[in-house]
Amino acid sequence: MFISNAFAQAAAAPGGAESSLLSMLPLVLMFVVLYFVMIRPQMKRQKEHKAMIEAIVKGDEVVTSGGLLGKISKVGESYLTLEVAPGVELQVQRGAVVQVLPKGTVK
Numbered sequence: 001m002f003i004s005n006a007f008a009q010a011a012a013a014p015g016g017a018e019s020s021l022l023s024m025l026p027l028v029l030m031f032v033v034l035y036f037v038m039i040r041p042q043m044k045r046q047k048e049h050k051a052m053i054e055a056i057v058k059g060d061e062v063v064t065s066g067g068l069l070g071k072i073s074k075v076g077e078s079y080l081t082l083e084v085a086p087g088v089e090l091q092v093q094r095g096a097v098v099q100v101l102p103k104g105t106v107k
Contacts, residue, residue, distance in 0.1 A: 053094050055100075058074065062098075062099065064092055068090065069084070074089075078093060079093055
């Protein structure tokens, strides 16, 4: 009846360190799941895209991020020349290439 609340709370919680560790477990598990569901697949896609862009050679048929479809006529360090129609060439950045198409797709 005359026991203060502070003394009662201190006596009731002898395993404070263990309970705080258990309360952090869901947060840690959430970050692990986030890594495997979102971060890791995104890094894999970036790696594949970088390899695809580095492997582009003259004569490849590509699609750009703007939706242009054409054949590579010149390859530079950071820019590509894309032939979209006979006699019409556009210069685009390497990073703008989204997909390399199979040969014979562009007519």
